[in-house]
Amino acid sequence: MTADLIGRLRQVVGPHGVIGDRDGMAGYLTDWRNAYRGTAAAVVRPGDTDEVARVVALCHGAGVAVVPQGGNTGLCGGAVPDSSGRQVVLSLTRLRRIRDLDLANQTITVEAGTVLRTVQEAAAAAGQLFPLSLGAEGSCTIGGNLATNAGGTAVLRYGTMRDLTLGLEVVLPDGRIWHGLRGLRKDNTGYDLKQLFIGAEGTLGVITAAVLKLFPAVRSRATAWLALPSPQAAVDLIGVLRDLAGDRLTGFEVMSRQSVEFVLRHATGARDPFDERHPWYALVELCDSLPLAGLDAVLESALGEAFERDLVVDAVVAASPAQATALWALREGISEAQNHEGPSLKHDVTVPVSRIAAFVAGTDRALSEALPGIRIVTYGHVGDGNLHYNLSKPVGGDDAEFRVRAADLARVIYDSTYGFGGSISAEHGIGQSKRESLADYKDSLDLQLMRGLKQVFDPHGLMNPGKILPG
Known part of the structure; x- marks a missing residue:
């Protein structure tokens, strides 16, 4: 990239809006797990949408690829540049204004760099709820949540980001701004264009x-x-809870014993709620907007039926908000705790809820045959069929040898997922990690249509190249 372009970018975003030195760029060139690493010509940090548009237009005119980046908390390398050193990382973390909060319309309009927790807090201050909740909510941004169609722990009741979004503002690959910030719940005037950008990981626009x-x-x-x-x-317990609680069933998380053991071993202050070990656990939460909704009685009734049907072996009901927080910490600490056990091969799959049990049994068996002693860390949002199927090396195993097996082990999981009619990515996206695998598990016509959309929006291939679509 020429010094002239760097100079023009500085004119747009100011002298402190462009980072060009190696040390200054370091945090933008790798993901939080250090699983993916690249280089860049520069990191550009615009302060508003107009500056984003001008930066993208300049890069488009110079034929320089742009890699949009938010909180950089992703798990698939979708916001990390390649190794060429010619791409520009477009950091959106300065776009963090809450533009509007419309109580009558029950909407909040926020910029892409706004941290998820900030949106949650702004909603709460107005007596409202923004329900997306996930482990990285203190650092992930709304733009990244949209780019990967984040789901989180409340999908069962509220849905993914696709369900939570009414309108978008997007800078297209040539620098034009699509003004789609409409808070309408009914708009039947043709194609729903916002859905093209949600889950597109910045490959069609910013x-x-x-x-x-x-x-x-x-x-x-x-x-x-x-x-x-x-x-x-x-799976059977979800049916019991749905019958008795209806849409007040907000969260239903399942965890293997291996998952919980890692948290108990590595998370400060973590305690096992039971005296005995059990093979599987569930975290259930019912919620209501009424202050006296009788949820304890509903939960007690559901658990009574579950015990009668031998669906539950033991139970602890939180007696205070602090106890509920401690229980959730056991679930939310799994991903971080696993990192202390060496390389963590993370997989995010989904299968029909009715086939979860058979999928887990078959996949566990195939993985154990492929690598005896492998530790399988399975947890997730069973109500929507989404399991995080993560792998840790056998006890005493070599890190490098385990990493070499990553592709083979991934194929075991993906083959099984495909065989059960599932998807190799539920909510983490494709990024770099699953890009080449997509060709094996996505219908050829699907890929043809996706490539056609990419060609329409980004004919020069300058918007986050090397992500999602197989080479």
Whole structure:
């Protein structure tokens, strides 16, 4: 990239808006796990949508590729540049204004660099709820949540970011701004263009702002940690809870014993809620906007039926918000705790809920045959069929040897997922990690149509190249 272009970019974003030295760029060139690493010609940090548009237009005119980046908390390398040193990392973390909060319309309009927790807090201050919740909510940004169609722990009731978004503002690859910030719940005037950008990981344009749905604040909740005999018990238990609680069933997380053991071993202050070990656990939460909704009675009734049907072996119901927080910490600490056990091969798959038990049994068996002693860390949002199927090396195993097996082990999981009618990516995206695998598990016509969209929006291939679409 020429010094002239760097100079013109500085004119747009100011002298402190362009980072060109190696040390200054370091944090932008790798993901938080250090699993993916690249180089860049520069990191550019615009302060508003107009500056984003001007930066993208300049790069487009010079034939320089742009890699949009938010909180950089992704797990698939989708926001990391390649190794050429010719790409520009476009950091959106300065776009963090909350532009509007419309109580009558139950919407909040925020910029892409706004941290998720900030949106949650702004909604709460207005007596409302923005329900997206995930482990990285203190550092991930709304733009990244949209780019990967984040789901989180409340999908069962509220859906993914696709369901939570009414409108977008997007800078297209040539620098034009698509003004789609409409807070309409009904707009039947043709194609729903915003859906093209949600989940596209910045390959079709740069999301700069969004109109998001708000919901009534939660004023009562009931939380329980349950010991289960099997994944099938978890599937059956969801049916019991849905029948009795309806849409008040907000969260249902399942975890293998291996997952919980890592948290108990490495997370400060973590304690096992039970005296005995159990093969599987579930974290259940009911929520209501009414302050006296009788959720404890509903949960007690559901658990009574579950015990009668041998779906639950033991149960702890949180008696205070602090206890509920401690239970959630066991679930949310899994990903970080696993990193202390050496290389963590993370997989995010989804299968039909009715086939979860058979999928887990078959996949566990195939993995153990492929690598005896492998430690399988399975947890996720069973209510929507999404399992995080992560792998750790056998006890005493060599890190390098385990990393060499990553592709083979991934194929075991993906072949099984495909065989059960599932998807190799539920909510983490494709990025770099699953890009080449996509060709093996995505219908050829699907890929043809996706490539056609890419050609329409980004004919020169300058918007986050090397992500999603196989080479």
